[in-house]
Amino acid sequence: MYQKELQKDFQELLPFWKSISSHSQETLINHSEPVTFPPGTAMHAGGEECSGLFLVLEGRVRAYIVTEQGKEITLFRLLSRDICIFSASCIMKNISFDVFVSAETEVKAIRIPAQCYNEITDSELAVAKYTNELLSSRMSDVMWVLEEIVFTSFDKRLAHFLLEEGELEESDVLTITHEQIANHLGSAREVVSRMLRYFANEGFVKAERGSIRLLDKEGLEAI
Amino acid sequence: MYQKELQKDFQELLPFWKSISSHSQETLINHSEPVTFPPGTAMHAGGEECSGLFLVLEGRVRAYIVTEQGKEITLFRLLSRDICIFSASCIMKNISFDVFVSAETEVKAIRIPAQCYNEITDSELAVAKYTNELLSSRMSDVMWVLEEIVFTSFDKRLAHFLLEEGELEESDVLTITHEQIANHLGSAREVVSRMLRYFANEGFVKAERGSIRLLDKEGLEAI
Numbered sequence: 001m002y003q004k005e006l007q008k009d010f011q012e013l014l015p016f017w018k019s020i021s022s023h024s025q026e027t028l029i030n031h032s033e034p035v036t037f038p039p040g041t042a043m044h045a046g047g048e049e050c051s052g053l054f055l056v057l058e059g060r061v062r063a064y065i066v067t068e069q070g071k072e073i074t075l076f077r078l079l080s081r082d083i084c085i086f087s088a089s090c091i092m093k094n095i096s097f098d099v100f101v102s103a104e105t106e107v108k109a110i111r112i113p114a115q116c117y118n119e120i121t122d123s124e125l126a127v128a129k130y131t132n133e134l135l136s137s138r139m140s141d142v143m144w145v146l147e148e149i150v151f152t153s154f155d156k157r158l159a160h161f162l163l164e165e166g167e168l169e170e171s172d173v174l175t176i177t178h179e180q181i182a183n184h185l186g187s188a189r190e191v192v193s194r195m196l197r198y199f200a201n202e203g204f205v206k207a208e209r210g211s212i213r214l215l216d217k218e219g220l221e222a223i
Numbered sequence: 224m225y226q227k228e229l230q231k232d233f234q235e236l237l238p239f240w241k242s243i244s245s246h247s248q249e250t251l252i253n254h255s256e257p258v259t260f261p262p263g264t265a266m267h268a269g270g271e272e273c274s275g276l277f278l279v280l281e282g283r284v285r286a287y288i289v290t291e292q293g294k295e296i297t298l299f300r301l302l303s304r305d306i307c308i309f310s311a312s313c314i315m316k317n318i319s320f321d322v323f324v325s326a327e328t329e330v331k332a333i334r335i336p337a338q339c340y341n342e343i344t345d346s347e348l349a350v351a352k353y354t355n356e357l358l359s360s361r362m363s364d365v366m367w368v369l370e371e372i373v374f375t376s377f378d379k380r381l382a383h384f385l386l387e388e389g390e391l392e393e394s395d396v397l398t399i400t401h402e403q404i405a406n407h408l409g410s411a412r413e414v415v416s417r418m419l420r421y422f423a424n425e426g427f428v429k430a431e432r433g434s435i436r437l438l439d440k441e442g443l444e445a446i
Binding site: 065071073092093094095096097121122123124125128129131132133134135136137138139140142143144145146147149150186 | 288294296315316317318319320344345346347348351352354355356357358359360361362363365366367368369370372373409
């Protein structure tokens with residue numbers, strides 16, 4: 001059975017674990033389950049369903065919003081040890097926006113049902129306070145995106161995105177299409193392609209078949 | 224003394240009031256104070272100081288962010304019965320952005336010191352849960368701004384802003400400069416002026432000395 005593993009992971013990864021009652025601990029262990037998502041699959045598709053909270057063990061998760069026209073913008077990424085609360089937005093009062101969550105790489109995670117988390121929040125101050133910290137942290141991410149979009153020109157945003165992507169992939173060759181970049185940045189494919197041609201002319205990057213090679217990272221940083 | 228008044232206002236406006244201990248109630252009453260801000264004054268200037276929470280009794284409050292270049296963008300407005308938590312962001316872990324708060328009209332409010340709110344949050348589950356609701360609600364506001372900026376063209380945003388301003392002022396004549404509108408929308412004065420000339424040509428608005436008259440609200444809504 002996986003309960004023993006869960007207990008070990010919770011103990012290590014949930015800061016409130018030691019502060020809650022053994023009854024609450026058991027509730028969490030008995031209702032949560034390990035889940036695996038192949039790369040590119042949806043973990044949570046907007047507000048309708050209530051997928052629960054995901055505690056990420058391995059892999060990379062992307063949270064984003066989608067417009068009626070199908071345009072996307074990335075809000076934040078979650079890595080190992082992070083917890084995704086917006087896939088359980090049904091339990092939060094006053095949340096009036098839809099966040100989509102998908103696995104960028106293969107993701108191993110623990111799913112905590114929304115109802116279960118809600119239940120222990122109702123009796124455990126430590127969990128309610130932890131939720132405050134989670135919300136503040138994600139809000140800071142979103143504010144960062146907002147500031148970047150409003151106040152940063154597109155060349156800076158694209159340069160920053162390429163550098164960050166290089167770090168996440170731990171490689172100077174990024175396997176990503178112009179369309180995908182446009183979705184991350186809430187822009188259009190044509191705008192991305194035009195800026196990448198400019199970057200290539202300046203010798204910062206080289207476009208290759210289905211990928212982008214970072215040639216001059218210092219040049220990109222200088223932008 | 225104003226303590227009796229405070230108790231009455233807290234009882235009416237703080238949803239958690241009845242759920243907390245009389246000790247916590249007394250702490251809140253003894254440390255909070257009524258405050259008045261003239262129109263246009265700063266209630267909280269970014270992250271450095273920790274001004275405390277403001278419970279708005281009368282008037283209109285604006286929360287916004289500011290860039291290094293001095294550009295502004297409005298995040299949300301608070302009216303009577305709303306509570307401003309970002310003026311106490313020092314007590315929140317993981318908040319890494321600066322929100323500025325100012326009085327748009329004369330504002331009467333109750334100031335709850337950050338330390339005092341923090342103290343009762345440490346022992347009162349109802350307060351921690353209320354903070355979650357506040358954070359979720361403000362996060363929804365910010366997401367709305369983000370979506371509007373990313374996905375809505377500037378003509379729509381300006382039309383929406385003028386209509387909203389008309390409702391807030393309860394008048395079809397808005398006393399506001401192009402510069403101020405630009406600050407609300409994170410844009411430049413020139414861009415606002417150009418779009419207002421277009422709106423005037425279409426007969427939606429009329430520019431007057433130091434003000435803007437809304438002539439065709441249905442036309443603006445149609446945008």
